[in-house]
Amino acid sequence: MGNSHIVVTSAVNGAKWLHSYFIPERDEIICDWEASDKEAIRQSVKVAEHLIPVKDIYAAVYMDPAFLK
Numbered sequence: 001m002g003n004s005h006i007v008v009t010s011a012v013n014g015a016k017w018l019h020s021y022f023i024p025e026r027d028e029i030i031c032d033w034e035a036s037d038k039e040a041i042r043q044s045v046k047v048a049e050h051l052i053p054v055k056d057i058y059a060a061v062y063m064d065p066a067f068l069k
Contacts, residue, residue: 013040028055 011017015035022029029052033041038057045054 011040011044013037013043015040015044017044032060 013036015033018032018034020029020031033044035041035044038059041057042054045052
Protein backbone atom coordinates (compact mmCIF):
# COMPACT_ATOMS: atom_id res chain seq x y z
CA MET A 1 0.00 0.00 0.00
CA GLY A 2 1.18 3.51 -0.76
CA ASN A 3 1.85 6.15 1.86
CA SER A 4 -1.09 8.26 0.68
CA HIS A 5 -3.44 5.31 1.16
CA ILE A 6 -2.22 4.91 4.74
CA VAL A 7 -2.89 8.58 5.50
CA VAL A 8 -6.31 8.65 3.85
CA THR A 9 -7.53 5.50 5.62
CA SER A 10 -6.21 6.67 9.00
CA ALA A 11 -8.30 9.86 9.06
CA VAL A 12 -9.94 10.37 12.46
CA ASN A 13 -12.60 12.57 14.03
CA GLY A 14 -14.29 13.21 10.69
CA ALA A 15 -11.14 14.58 9.03
CA LYS A 16 -11.15 14.06 5.28
CA TRP A 17 -8.24 14.42 2.86
CA LEU A 18 -9.33 16.29 -0.28
CA HIS A 19 -6.32 17.04 -2.51
CA SER A 20 -2.55 17.37 -2.51
CA TYR A 21 -0.23 19.52 -4.59
CA PHE A 22 3.51 18.99 -5.01
CA ILE A 23 5.74 22.06 -5.25
CA PRO A 24 8.97 20.82 -6.89
CA GLU A 25 10.92 24.06 -6.34
CA ARG A 26 10.44 23.72 -2.59
CA ASP A 27 10.26 19.91 -2.41
CA GLU A 28 7.02 20.29 -0.45
CA ILE A 29 3.51 18.93 -0.60
CA ILE A 30 0.47 21.04 0.25
CA CYS A 31 -2.55 19.00 1.32
CA ASP A 32 -6.16 20.14 1.53
CA TRP A 33 -8.09 18.62 4.40
CA GLU A 34 -11.60 19.12 5.66
CA ALA A 35 -11.74 18.81 9.42
CA SER A 36 -13.32 20.25 12.53
CA ASP A 37 -9.94 21.34 13.92
CA LYS A 38 -6.16 21.10 13.51
CA GLU A 39 -5.87 18.25 16.00
CA ALA A 40 -8.04 15.98 13.84
CA ILE A 41 -5.62 16.54 10.95
CA ARG A 42 -2.54 16.03 13.14
CA GLN A 43 -3.94 12.73 14.43
CA SER A 44 -4.84 11.63 10.90
CA VAL A 45 -1.35 12.19 9.46
CA LYS A 46 0.50 10.93 12.52
CA VAL A 47 0.86 7.41 11.07
CA ALA A 48 2.90 8.72 8.13
CA GLU A 49 4.58 11.77 9.65
CA HIS A 50 7.98 10.05 9.52
CA LEU A 51 7.52 9.89 5.72
CA ILE A 52 5.61 13.13 5.20
CA PRO A 53 6.58 15.61 7.93
CA VAL A 54 4.00 18.26 8.76
CA LYS A 55 5.42 21.77 8.66
CA ASP A 56 2.25 23.56 9.78
CA ILE A 57 -1.52 23.50 9.53
CA TYR A 58 -3.48 26.57 8.45
CA ALA A 59 -7.19 27.27 8.31
CA ALA A 60 -8.33 28.23 4.81
CA VAL A 61 -11.56 29.13 3.08
CA TYR A 62 -12.30 27.75 -0.39
CA MET A 63 -12.96 30.42 -3.01
CA ASP A 64 -15.00 29.26 -5.98
CA PRO A 65 -13.74 30.79 -9.27
CA ALA A 66 -17.31 31.99 -9.91
CA PHE A 67 -16.91 34.27 -6.89
CA LEU A 68 -14.28 36.30 -8.76
CA LYS A 69 -16.50 37.04 -11.76
